[in-house]
Amino acid sequence: MAVDRELRAQRLQAVRQRLLDGANGLLEQGAWPEVTIEQIAASAGVSRTVFYQHFADRQELLLTLFGGIAADLTHVADDWMVMGGADPSAEHGRSLRQLVGVFQRHGRLLQAVRDAAVSDPEVAAAWERLSTGIVEETTVAIERDVAQGHTRVDDPAEMSRALTAMMENHLLRSFGRAPFPDPDAVAATLTTVWVRTLYDGR
Template identity: 35%
Template structure:
């Protein structure tokens, strides 16, 4: 099938755009990753969570790894939006960092189980590792550039921007996965407070 795909649903023919069909498959994969590991994820089970036929999967995705790329892109887009609260802002660094941390916690509160499943899969699946670590490294890079600007503006004392960014971002990734991706979850406000304290004390010396 191609654009304007038609599917049989309850005896009636339902037409959907390629964008809608792809989004439906991605949503089904995210739902399954909240319940099981990536290793247990199959194309059959994903497609059973949709109104699409199994062959439709291969219209939009090459394989499960290609699907995971789309899942990471979907969640990563939300994380990027939240990060803009700090990286694209100006003025009071600690206050903007607090807003950004609250945004990250909000995304993990919604997608924590999915991100945990992806992080777990990255430990023994090279393709998932490439996609997942690529997302984390993207945040390392933008954090390093932001720290450089803050140093130039005199708001942060001189330090190694790249290594500091790498330590902070990977620490945050592990902490969010453990606190928001597993049950029982840590309270959102506690997680946001903890991350804000660490980031602002390292960068701004703020109490």
């Protein structure tokens, strides 16, 4: 019956979500290489066999978690990247505070993806797609600000790569593993670097 199939699908989805939530919780306690399938299954209250009914391996689960927040990371800087208002410094500050919030909530997961990317080509490709997309969007935003007279940058693409790499590394160092710094201080520091680099010298 259709009702039975729907209930079964709901139960399967609930188990899958428990596995994802359990893995996320374990990442708050230790680094990804230390997290085992047995631990993930136990945290969800299921067996190892049930784990494999939902995910082929740990990396597939990790990529699923990563996919869940990739959109947040792509659009978190829209205040600056998309809006393009009269005060890019203020817009950039708001975007950076939002970005720090994402890393504060998900930094351990992002660190796990970065760590796994070293040895797993599929994870590396997913991380590279996200990083490349952010660099490209940042380049477009810098080019817009150059055209509008807000900044003077000779090579927007290279500036984007440099500032984005600095920001990524700083945020992972800050929120990838405990102890964590004051998020307001991190946001203020990043804002100072970006604003002074792009706008103070125009």
